[in-house]
Amino acid sequence: MKRKAASQSSFEDSAARKRIDTLLSLSKDAYASGEQKLSVRYVSLARKIAMRHRLKIGVESFCKHCNQIFCKQGVTHKVRVVAGKPYRVCASCGKRRMAGKASNAQAS
Numbered sequence: 064m065k066r067k068a069a070s071q072s073s074f075e076d077s078a079a080r081k082r083i084d085t086l087l088s089l090s091k092d093a094y095a096s097g098e099q100k101l102s103v104r105y106v107s108l109a110r111k112i113a114m115r116h117r118l119k120i121g122v123e124s125f126c127k128h129c130n131q132i133f134c135k136q137g138v139t140h141k142v143r144v145v146a147g148k149p150y151r152v153c154a155s156c157g158k159r160r161m162a163g164k165a166s167n168a169q170a171s
Contacts, residue, residue: 079116083109087124090132094139106130129156 090105107130113120125132133140141152142162151162
């Protein structure tokens with residue numbers, strides 16, 4: 064079975080990108096006002112749109128396991144250094160990921 068094309072036009076991609084950016088900013092605002100469940104919902108909607116249109120979102124701004132937005136260091140996530148490489152640890156689910164491109168540059 065053949066795979067479906069990524070998207071039909073650049074107009075659809077730009078509209079999807081605009082919607083994703085809007086949802087991520089709404090997620091930060093919702094988290095700041097205390098609506099944590101709504102914030103997670105906005106991130107999950109943005110991820111679904113990105114998957115549908117095969118667009119990349121910066122995973123530096125949220126946890127890809129629980130969709131928690133990373134807006135305040137120490138509250139929503141913690142940065143730990145293990146063996147000289149920085150890791151971002153989610154405060155809600157405890158999953159850890161490499162934090163940023165600086166860690167990849169050190170490995171080279």
